[in-house]
Amino acid sequence: MKNMHQTNTLSMLNSFSINNDLDKIKQDAAESSFIFDRLVLKGQSNILFAPPNAGKTLLIINQLKQAHTTGLLDGLSVFYVNADDSQSGIIEKTEILAAIGVHTLVPGYNHFKSHSLLGILDGLAADDDAKNVVLIVDTLKKFADTMDKKNMRNFGIKVSEFILKGGTFIGLGHTNKNRDMNNNLVYSGTSDLIEDVDCIYMMDIEDENTDKSGLQTKHIKLTNQKLRGNNALELTYVYTKAESMPYLDMVNSVHNVDSDTYTREMILRSEEHNYNSYLNKHHDAISLIKNSLGRINMDKTELRDLLINNTDYGRDKCIEIIDKISGKLIGFKMGGKTGRKKVYFILTHT
Numbered sequence: 001m002k003n004m005h006q007t008n009t010l011s012m013l014n015s016f017s018i019n020n021d022l023d024k025i026k027q028d029a030a031e032s033s034f035i036f037d038r039l040v041l042k043g044q045s046n047i048l049f050a051p052p053n054a055g056k057t058l059l060i061i062n063q064l065k066q067a068h069t070t071g072l073l074d075g076l077s078v079f080y081v082n083a084d085d086s087q088s089g090i091i092e093k094t095e096i097l098a099a100i101g102v103h104t105l106v107p108g109y110n111h112f113k114s115h116s117l118l119g120i121l122d123g124l125a126a127d128d129d130a131k132n133v134v135l136i137v138d139t140l141k142k143f144a145d146t147m148d149k150k151n152m153r154n155f156g157i158k159v160s161e162f163i164l165k166g167g168t169f170i171g172l173g174h175t176n177k178n179r180d181m182n183n184n185l186v187y188s189g190t191s192d193l194i195e196d197v198d199c200i201y202m203m204d205i206e207d208e209n210t211d212k213s214g215l216q217t218k219h220i221k222l223t224n225q226k227l228r229g230n231n232a233l234e235l236t237y238v239y240t241k242a243e244s245m246p247y248l249d250m251v252n253s254v255h256n257v258d259s260d261t262y263t264r265e266m267i268l269r270s271e272e273h274n275y276n277s278y279l280n281k282h283h284d285a286i287s288l289i290k291n292s293l294g295r296i297n298m299d300k301t302e303l304r305d306l307l308i309n310n311t312d313y314g315r316d317k318c319i320e321i322i323d324k325i326s327g328k329l330i331g332f333k334m335g336g337k338t339g340r341k342k343v344y345f346i347l348t349h350t
Helices: 002-016 019-028 056-069 087-098 116-126 149-164 192-196 247-253 259-281 283-293 300-310 315-325
Strands: 034-036 045-050 077-082 103-105 133-138 168-174 199-210 216-226 234-241 255-257 330-335 341-346
Touching (some): 045 056, 045 149, 056 077, 056 133, 056 234, 087 247, 116 133, 116 149, 149 168, 199 259, 234 259, 255 259, 259 283, 259 315
Parallel strands (some): 045 199, 077 103
Antiparallel strands (some): 199 216, 234 255
């Protein structure tokens, strides 16, 4: 009996061997090509975590549109599972995605349920139909309890089996409201899913500003937290949004910014912010200069004395204020009796 048991066990081990299936596995393995430029590889499980309303869905739809335009979606069956939206949001996103051949699944429609997802992943892997399928799940918490260790472990196993058969999985998740001591984003949930997936990005709003018309410009930064591939370690995108702006226009506004350009833009934004703060801090002097030069041009001595006599600033501070706004709010030309004095005037663009 013992020898028979050993023989049966040995036969079982041999039956488990993948040696004879290696050619088929190679054939089924997805190519290491990007679906989203430097962000998501075909045949990879990729999770993007971000705070609510940071723009993660906006980014994904933009990347899908770009991938369609460049042919990176050719031959792929792409499914976007929308479980985090209002009815109007579902309509506008489905219209955008349908135009590029991406199918939208919504819990409660056409008999699709949240609990159906695990069965779908399982079935695609078992039927060897996973290779050219891309599943995008928005958001993860609607399909798996991120705080339940056993639940997330099971979910991670199903995703891994789907990926091993050549599928591509993109999950969108939320971070905690509270950050860590270094102000970094914190994933909300157990570590099981993080351990099972190939690539993880944390997406944060790096910078945002709103102009006088109400148009917001947001810079979002993606930082890689886990990597099994040649994905980018960091990516920065910019997009604009406004209350009256159509969603498609917001999607189309998303664009990548290289690190050098981003650094230059950050410096310029910082300088602009500091300059505007300076104007606000010395608004009494600025208003006096604009009103006075709006009536008559003045040389630097006259302008300085005007500030000294009508504000609480000292001589040096008055000269500093004049120099600070020169070339921005006011300009000058050389004049006076000797032709060597700076004669100031209001710049027309102010």
